[in-house]
Amino acid sequence: MIYTTLLNIAVFQGTVLGFIILKSSIFNSNSNKYLAYLLFTLSIILLNHVFEVENVLTTYPFLHFIDNIEWIFLLPPFLFLFIINRIDKIVKNKQKFYWYFIPFVFSVLLNIARDLDHVAGFYTIPESSIYLFKILGLIHLILAVTFIPFLICYCYFLTRYLKDPQEKKWIITLLTIISSSIFAFLIIYLTSLFIQFDLSATMSILALAATFIIHWTSYMGIYKYKLAKNKEAVYNFLNHDLTISYGNSQILEDTRVEEYRESITADNPYFQKLELLFKEQHIYTDSTLNREKVAEKLGISAGYLSQIVNTITGDNFANYINCYRVEAVKEMISNPEYENYNLLAMGLESGFTSKTTFYKAFKKVTGQTPNEYKNASK
DSSP states (O other): OHHHHHHHHHHHHHHHHHHHHHHOTTTOSHHHHHHHHHHHHHHHHHHHHHHHHTTHHHHOGGGHHHHHSOGGGGHHHHHHHHHHTTSOHHHHTTOOGGGGGHHHHHHHHHHHHHHHHHHHHTTOOOHHHHHHHHHHHHHHHHHHHHHHHHHHHHHHHHGGGOOOHHHHHHHHHHHHHHHHHHHHHHHHHHHHHHSOOOOHHHHHHHHHHHHHHHHHHIIIIIITTOSOSOHHHHHHHHHTGGGOOSTTHHHHHHHHHHHHHHTOOTTOHHHHHHHHHHHTSOGGGOTTOOHHHHHHHHTSOHHHHHHHHHHHHSSOHHHHHHHHHHHHHHHHHHOGGGTTSOHHHHHHHTTOOSHHHHHHHHHHHHSSOHHHHHHHHO
């Protein structure tokens, strides 16, 4: 059947694309991982629909646990987290993300409780349980008609913080397509509570819309370079990494990685900007500094930042930061202004988070402990 074939292709494509986004250093970032989770959720929703169309649940009843979960409650939070991780960090710091998963957790627990009560009661459920589940079901319905629209509207509100016009246009389009499908589902579901009609035709249309979302995200997100800032890296990824044959995959992959690394030199504009951030703004003194924060400042993906640092310095990003911190401590040791500071205070002032990491990094960079270095410099 052509219809189920299209759905199965979309499930496969959404799953593969999600893994590519999570595993490839080119696309890997805090925001993109939530887009991957969004694609996984859409794939599961489509898979449930395929099971229903093909009567798989009748043959394999143990798969009912997948069907009983209200996966739609995950779409707004993942969409929200994808957007908010692409905006200014000041806005992000005000958010408590776990609240947005409460409706999903509530729906899962409610469905589990219903199943357990159904099994325990052997179809003779006490009247008190019936009233309890009616109340909980009403809460569940209220959450659906309030939480989902609120979070989607909030997503639209947050798009004003997006700085790149092209990125903003793409994300608003993605948000509009997904939110339209979700609202259509809510309207159809609420209507079915009052008017009895066959949902199969409308659900099929929504399923096709979900396949379109996955295909469109694949095209616009990867091919049009909206998930990764570095177009050269994406071009190499599309034209080389995805065409690696199974027989010679490791050899070809290693060769292409080396070819790509050779194209990155110390003149790379992002590396030059990175050096300025460390040498002039001393951002390494921020103990919470990580790869994602620096990548955000540079306007590139975290994966591409790692590739730049690894290729040019021959070291990883953590050691790159620690080298600057160690140099800062060495300057403090030789500076009379810091003679009243103990060594640990110097390390913490330079951005290290603990005595252990400070001493370990210092010994790795200089070959001496901080005490040995201080005594030798007298």
